Amino acid sequence: MSGETVYSERPWWLDRLLRGPANLTSPLSRVAVTVVIAGGAACAVYSGYIHLYLWGRQPFPYRDIPTIGPLFLIQGIAAIVIGLLVIISRRVGALLVGAGLLIVCAVALVIDVEVGMFGFKDSWSVPYATITLYEEIVGAVLLLAAAGVLAFSRGASRSGRPALGR
Numbered sequence: 001m002s003g004e005t006v007y008s009e010r011p012w013w014l015d016r017l018l019r020g021p022a023n024l025t026s027p028l029s030r031v032a033v034t035v036v037i038a039g040g041a042a043c044a045v046y047s048g049y050i051h052l053y054l055w056g057r058q059p060f061p062y063r064d065i066p067t068i069g070p071l072f073l074i075q076g077i078a079a080i081v082i083g084l085l086v087i088i089s090r091r092v093g094a095l096l097v098g099a100g101l102l103i104v105c106a107v108a109l110v111i112d113v114e115v116g117m118f119g120f121k122d123s124w125s126v127p128y129a130t131i132t133l134y135e136e137i138v139g140a141v142l143l144l145a146a147a148g149v150l151a152f153s154r155g156a157s158r159s160g161r162p163a164l165g166r
Contacts, residue, residue: 017093019150029149034090036146041087043139044098047105048079050128058127067118075105092147099143106136 010018021030021037054062055072063069079101086098109132112122124130 016151017091017096019092019153020090021150023150024153029153033146033149036142036149037090037095038087040095040098040102040139040142040146041083043135043142044079044083044086044102047102047132047136047139048076048081048083050076050132051079052076054128065120068112068120079105086143092150095143095147095150099140099147102136102140102143106133106140109133109136 009015021033024030024033051072055069055076056063061069062072082094082098082101086094108117109122109129111117112120113124113129115121122129
């Protein structure tokens, strides 16, 4: 049976991960979810900007700290790229990646200040420490909320069948 498709549909979980605001039935809900996604994406981009700024543009740049310096550079670039991916795609999978990044960054900051990491211990009094923690938490909450709305809404799936009840 050459040329015959074995699967007629994507698995349900992949369908959920690929859902975006277009799957919502109400135009108002699409706009509201898009605004929430934009807020979360902005938090990710801002987190990346702060890390890049701290890496190289302050009087005592983090780039001079062994291990922490390269991690700040990687985190700064990754956060900006993922933030842009989130707002461009607006898909549940991208939202979860963005939220995961922000959660990991917030946890790493708390560990770095409270315990230390890679032979370095930071402080809550350094520039941007508390504001970074707050904006990463807010960004993660916004992205998780939007992902939940998109993943569990009753809008039509790509197959045309209702998304819930499969």
